[in-house]
Amino acid sequence: MWFLKKKGKTMNPHSSSSSQVRESKQKDILKTSLQQNIQIVNDTLGKSSDIVIREIPIGKKGTIQAAIIYTDGLTDTASLQSFILETLMIDIKELDLLRKISSEQNLINILKDAALTVGDIKEIDNFNHLFNSLLSGDTIVLIDGYAQGLSISNKHWVERGVTEPETQTLIRGPREAFTENLRVNTALIRRKIKDPNLWMETENIGTRTKTDIAIVYINDIVNEKILNEVRLRLDRIDIDGILESGYIEELIQDSPYSLFNTVFNTERPDVVAAELLEGRIAILVDGTPFVLLVPALFIQFFQSPEDYYEKNFIGSLTRLLRFLTFGTAMLTPALFIAITTFHQSMLPPALLISLAGQREGVPFPAFVEAIIMAVVFEILREASIRMPRAIGSAISIVGAFVIGTAAVEAGIVSAMMVIVISITAIANFASPSYEMAITVRILRFGFMGLAASFGLFGITIGLISLILHLCSLRSFGVPYMSPIAPFNVSDQKDTFIVAHLWKRITRPGLLSQKNRVRQQGSAFAKPEPPRK
Template identity: 50%
Template structure:
């Protein structure tokens, strides 16, 4: 064992000194001692409910149920546990194994498990299950009674579409898995559960379609998740940052979505979904860059409309990336590219401004970023008012004070609007940050600085990978058969194969000759109708 691994193991022991002892200690046979251990481990918390229940008239059989108030479904406990125990046999059963009789004929809950391990008991208890103790038995029954207050399935606010499903994921992992299974009714949709977080024990599940997904990719996802050793997993973003190929970059290499139809579509292409309990954001891997400019709605409309919308999104992204830098370069180094009349207007506006174009751009960009962030953090009822009024007042005040020119305000406003046209927040925020580097390059070398920045950006994008898949595929490496679903979205009947960059086991996506049939001539229809009348 290496020194680093040994040190990590020793650190884990220091952080959790009694974890190994708990793993070795099994449940005892004394009901009183077992209940005292639960009280001690939970600090005698008031939400840990312990109820002693009689087992019919067999007074010598002592039973108790333990559950966490607020995490369980109270009607299930009252109807299928408490009442069945109170209305059970009138005398002690004659079966040799009282535990078997109790689990098979008394408890009316369908999902039952047995355990002798304290760690598994506490994990189930704190997940909403009910633990049933019997006097004299070193084994307990765990009944599935998970419930409590949950947010209902509703439309997501971050991924709004005019057409398609209006359902969005919730914070409950079982509900989210069910939403996907309602779309893909296939037994090959496999779900593998696990728990991460040494303190939170967060429920995690990976979902994929067996027979379509590449098995090597599934194993890679398993290995990266098993390598996670964090004390808490409070959101899927925790996992995203420790399993992605490049965590220090500005471009996202893991997709997260709140739409069940988006998860289903990616599963059918051969990708893997990672569900995290407590968050509606589902992770999808592997990811390529072009996916961040696509929406599920693109496949619900005709392909010419979808293609034009995708081109518009990419164009808006380029504007949000180099819009201010282009203005700085033109007004500073390349005035000959501006029409004479427009150049005179810009010169007259900037005559009273004491700062160069780069300083104007930086002032306005930073101001708009502050307004944008303030609008996100303010209460929803006043956030839109703050953003609109703040932008108008500050913009107009800056012009009248002579700090910036009107043209610069227009450029920055168009850039801010263009960044909002990008459908994915993660890719849009990358442009917001890289924009400042392009502005500095334009202020130093004009168009040469912008071109150099674009070259470095393309080189960086080509070097990225997402679980082994090239980030800019199918453009690099270039695969002509996959161009039909990039910026250009081909007709739906041409999607015969799944993306080859994912190396799916089943590449066939649909049958051949799915092109729409030509209309039948009226004469042929009339002839068929006459033949039918004769018969």
């Protein structure tokens, strides 16, 4: 694929020679002439108005020429004036003396080690590094006579603060969500897990956007094979821009043509912390509040953080309810079509007579009737999402009520079909994962077609095919249906039900091969009843 780097490259006879490659590298190196460096920066960036270049004299007598380069809007100008400009122009009065005394020492090192009072300072010696730092919000310091410069980290731009999650709301639980700032997101994770084994690896992806990507994992828990696979897939990405984590998700997932996601995403720091403690790997992308988690399993899309914050029997009941709504949202219209079209004898006589009376005068078969109502409801759902929030909810509720009532009174659809589609839609809203809800909505139409063609036999064939497909999926080498298939007894404590906390003492076996026990000793012992 065009967006993946080739593992091995052969020498092309028409490719550039080694001398041309060396010449290209030499052009990328900073020059000793300050004016020549400034000219290259201006020519490369097209003299953009947001790039500020200020030449200043430094030293006791102002004999040394320097240049400060930064991007307006991405750089903290207050720290620039207080810690960089003021230091170079006012505070360092004996710079020439220091240069004479330490003639063997590079002036760049003197500024870096003894003058500038900024935390993160890096030396740069090529224009590629210069432009990457400059366009990321860093301040560049160049000095005449030196083929090196300094990249000073003082990024600052207007950003959204930590707010409540928009898509994964809870009644009980933390009220904080990730933001678009990568460092804020990593800090939120550090706040949850204060462990030195929480490691973070950062790299840039995108030849033009150079988007920062962070791989986060707990070193003494993570599976090394899965971690190496994640690194390999990220390193193979060769694309011009990454604007959202969805780009990364599409490029690293196992089965791109499957309706089921093999990469999980969330905007909640508590979810990421819990998954890291189980041995999963988080992928954070700068510019988006949605964090990717791998490997992703089928059961993961039915779990909610609230399952673990309430009593275990409450979490178990709600999780079982989600599985029930999953089947309801996917199969209810198909079952109604199959029974009313092919298997009327399965219905009680009174209900059959009632349905026949309702369908009297309806010009369409049950399948076409269901398709019309399902498509109309999908249109209303999409319209309510795109409309302004002040009127979006009103349009969805009023629109569904008015259209449903008018369609029944006009004899286009039956009242029972409106009830069936309404139950299906409400059940679909119960899914804690938006991606799984979309998958169910698509599968629903497929099962409706099978039911209209073959009845219950078609639904059975569809379910068997669906189960076989799910069992064939893998996420970074881990079976998608685990711990259901392959069946693992010890991991059933957090599959269909939520066992007591003192019983969930081991991590999932296929995710973490080392340090599987969460904690030993009395901390996970069953609580004893109070003594009388």
